[in-house]
Amino acid sequence: MKIRSLLLAASLLFPTLGAQAADVEKPDLTIGVGGKPLLYYLPLTLAERLGYFKDAGLTVEINDFGGGAKSLQALVGGSVDAVTGAYEHTIRMQQKKQDIRAVIDLGRYPGIVLAVRKSEADKIKSVADLKGKNIGVTAPGSSTHILVQYAFAKAGLKSDDASFIGVGGGASAVAAMQKGEIDAISHLDPVISKLEDMGLINVMIDTRTTEGTEKLFGGMNPAAVLYLKEDFIAANPKTVQALTNVFYRTLKWLEKATPEEVAAVVPQDYWLGDKDLYIKAFNASRQSYSTDGNIDEASMKSALNLLTTTDPKFDGASIDLSKTFDGSFLAKAKAQ
Known part of the structure; x- marks a missing residue:
């Protein structure tokens, strides 16, 4: 199926999102990511290539850094407005007195x-x-x-x-x-x-699969999310809502897409020279993507346990997990 056909099908599935989303505080945005061609960040590439940002009245520049830690640094430093990165960063930064919150989950397993x-x-x-x-x-x-x-x-x-x-x-x-x-x-x-x-x-x-993730963590462990500074969220709620709408729309498209459709949308250089191999890789990672965008309390605790286990100095007791994920924008995206 050609990309044009994919876009038409997507527009029929979500006919009203673009029309209502032009009224935003900050239509020009920069999103940071740490390794955009990786399947971990596939929802970001799909949102871009399917034209969903444009549909939502947003002009998005994507800055690809060498890894997730570098994209987090860019957010803290103010050179990007939002990041698609690991959920655990929202927990780690809270201990450093940085209020950073996820608004939608993109990957329910790490996929690592x-x-x-x-x-x-x-x-x-x-x-x-x-x-x-x-x-x-x-x-x-x-x-x-x-x-x-x-x-x-x-x-x-x-x-x-x-x-x-x-x-x-x-x-x-x-x-x-x-x-x-x-x-x-x-x-x-x-x-x-x-x-x-x-x-x-x-x-x-x-950790691309349910079995592998549970074997390592004893349960689920959220991976890639869209996260932003809380002060940006407070100052730009319509913009954040538009971004959440875009990514929820993308997850719904991805949930039903065939591997061949996914491969047709991403840039060919993402295939690493072999389209069939890319399709194989997508199939291996498919279980890792979120279908509803939510992060439940058990998954939050699993991510916190990862940090306290890897860093004995990390004070898990000081973390308020409710401040790491703001589900209000997701709820509105689902209602639409």
């Missing part, structure tokens, strides 16, 4: 995979065997890094028992494994599926 170089698989059979190794992550401090630290804590290792190397979000991550620069990698699709297809890795932990 920890894998080891196949040539090292006979030596690295468990997480504990990663001690002293070089591990590739999108960027130090990002969710791919934190997940490994959580696995380390469960295995009795310290967070600095390995060297963590930022390998970026796409072809650079594949190249790092090809060149032997890393012994293991904590990353996302399509990078993981590409490395699997090349026969370079053995998967150790897989």
